Amino acid sequence: MGPILGAIADYRAIKKRMLAIFVGIGVITTMLMGTIGRGEWEYAALLFMIANIAIASSFVFYDSLAAAHCGARGNGPRVDGAAMRSAISAAAFCSSSTCCGF
Numbered sequence: 001m002g003p004i005l006g007a008i009a010d011y012r013a014i015k016k017r018m019l020a021i022f023v024g025i026g027v028i029t030t031m032l033m034g035t036i037g038r039g040e041w042e043y044a045a046l047l048f049m050i051a052n053i054a055i056a057s058s059f060v061f062y063d064s065l066a067a068a069h070c071g072a073r074g075n076g077p078r079v080d081g082a083a084m085r086s087a088i089s090a091a092a093f094c095s096s097s098t099c100c101g102f
Contacts, residue, residue, distance in 0.1 A: 005057055009064035019065065022058035023088075026051045059085050 009015055029051040036044045062085070 001053070001057065005060045006064070009061050015061050015065050019058055019061040022054045022061065026054035026058060029054065055089070059088070062088060 005018075008018070029047050033044065033047050033051070036047070
């Protein structure tokens with residue numbers, strides 16, 4: 001799925017919209033994990049898969065945006081993709097754990 005999304009990110013002008021959609025799906029499914037009851041492992045696995053795919057897909061669009069804004073001019077700061085993904089993951093975890101009351 002990554003190469004297809006990468007091609008879309010490179011050739012379409014919808015990077016910010018797709019980033020917002022995939023992050024939104026990831027955050028919503030992460031928040032829904034608070035509704036998992038005892039013995040509902042199928043529901044938990046489904047939510048985990050959806051959240052994981054959505055957040056991983058959002059990284060493709062974020063990296064595309066970061067490369068376009070930071071590396072295009074040649075004089076801008078260099079941004080490490082792994083560092084930015086870690087920051088986004090931490091922010092998503094903090095916001096979802098705050099909303100779910102953990």
